Amino acid sequence: MVATTPQTAVRKRRRPQRESDTPTVGRSRAATVAANTFGVLFAIVMFFPVYWVINTSFKPAPEILQFEPTFFPSTFTLDNFKSAFNAPFFQQNLINGVLITCGAVLGALVVGFLAALAIARFRFYGRKAIILVVLSVQMVPFIAILIPLFLMLQGANLTNSLIGVTLVYIVLILPYTVWTLRGFIQAIPRELDEAALIDGASRFQVFWKIILPLTGPGLVATSVYGFIQAWNEFIIINTLNDQANQNLMAWLLQNQTSRGTFWGPLMAGSILTALPVVIFFLIVQRNIATGLTAGAVKG
């Protein structure tokens, strides 16, 4: 393109302006200002509830209970966090939550990894059926089977125990675990396995020395997602167990009844409960989105 005519000169001058704001089609300056304003407003509206939780949790008690709220705590206090931490069952439920969640993640990871290995690396009778089962059970709303689950576990004396609920949580996160790990294992070139086999490695060595280390990042991402799911669950555990055997999420539910709600400690407790999840989530966000839509972007 030889730029000599006046038209091209004009176009050239307008070009940089257009390129600087966005990669899409032409638009006026006013529209760009409007878009940015909307963007900022959207961010503020979305974030407001999060901000309000943080704001409330650092306020002294009397400041929370007034009609005209303060948008910043007049004095920062940790009282709400202290009273949440020392509230009945909080520490007990915190320990339970950690135990149950870690147990469930570990269980699902071991069991799920083996199944994923079989699906990704072997062709066998019933393989398709297994994939179908794994995909479809992900869709079953767990509340639907809560009734028979409750009766079953009660019959086996596993209600009001950490073991019963851990088993349920393993099954809760197992389908996703199998499905994502399958993808990670498939990403490892099969030639690696075969080269090792030819060099005289046993099947177990191939698994231990090649597949397992190469799936490492996938294992981390999968277990973090499993952690989030198990940590956030409260309906099942609230139905199966009484207060001494619940997790932290269910503790938040208990807090709301008798004598009204103590908003300060509840908001502080919410922050403490959500903190591990938020941190983990921010680490693996990319994987979760791709896991759910699995390649739909390609087209």
Next chain:
Amino acid sequence: MSVVDSPSAPPAEQPPAEAPTGGRARRQRRSATSGGFAPLVLTLPALLLLAGLLGYPLVRMAVLSFQSLGLRQLFGNLPPDNVGFDNYVKIFTDRTFYEVVARTVAFTVVSVVLTVVLGLGVALLMRRVAPSVRIAMIVAMMFVWAMPQLVATQTFRWLVDSDFGVLNYLIDLLPGVDFANHSWFADPWQGWTVITTIVVWAGIPFIAITLNAGLTQVPKELLEAAVVDGASVWQALLKVTLPILKPLLIIVTTLSVIWNFGLFTQVWVVRNGRPEEEYQVLATWSYSTAFNNNNYGLGSAIAVVTVLLLLSVMAFYMRQMFKIGDVD
């Protein structure tokens, strides 16, 4: 069904497309090299767990829906009475059932449309704003997305609290409006507005961020060509951008339908575990029938109906997943 095979077909030494008749011979050859019982042993623990804690309960749920099981049977250690189709007759002749189904469907439609439309709008907006604004939007959405459902719902309960909620205060600031001590849940329409807001607010980030990722796949040249050919911005969106986004849109919409149809947490928490009739949806109705009223048979029947209603959507989702797998 053969589509299931192709995404997981071994990369090099097998031709990707396989004739259904050749499958058997090939399978035998492979299993000879890949260790006979190994896959069975490897999948066994997972299958046992799924069968025991998911398969069996599903069957038991179906059986229970034809039985009467209440406190009398539970504590008297009596076997449940078989009542045939009584539970289903009870459901289908109860006016409440139709109201609950209508409410669930209405909520699902409204909330999914709102979430998808707003999510798409936000995704498009993200392409137009300055980089700093885009980062602010993403950060805000990440926090919302990461928030556990229960925490989010408790937060909104606090925001709309009748005595000290900030929402009443802000609305009260408007001239001539008295919102002091206004209760948001006395009128079910207002209550449902709050519930829908919680669900849509929490649902936007996933959709907006996913669709925004999809928008990066829309070739710039196509849009520019459309504009050169005289298309308006609106036409370019409808005729170029949306068709390219279609597979993603279908997946996120289907997922939202499945999630929102099973609405439970938000209703359960804002109504303190005992939703009034105007707040019941299928999931909460089944749960309250079973665990609040100790009618496990009837509760199971409602759960069966719920799953059956969802089944077509789920089947559609699975077909989409397989289709995509085929493309992969």
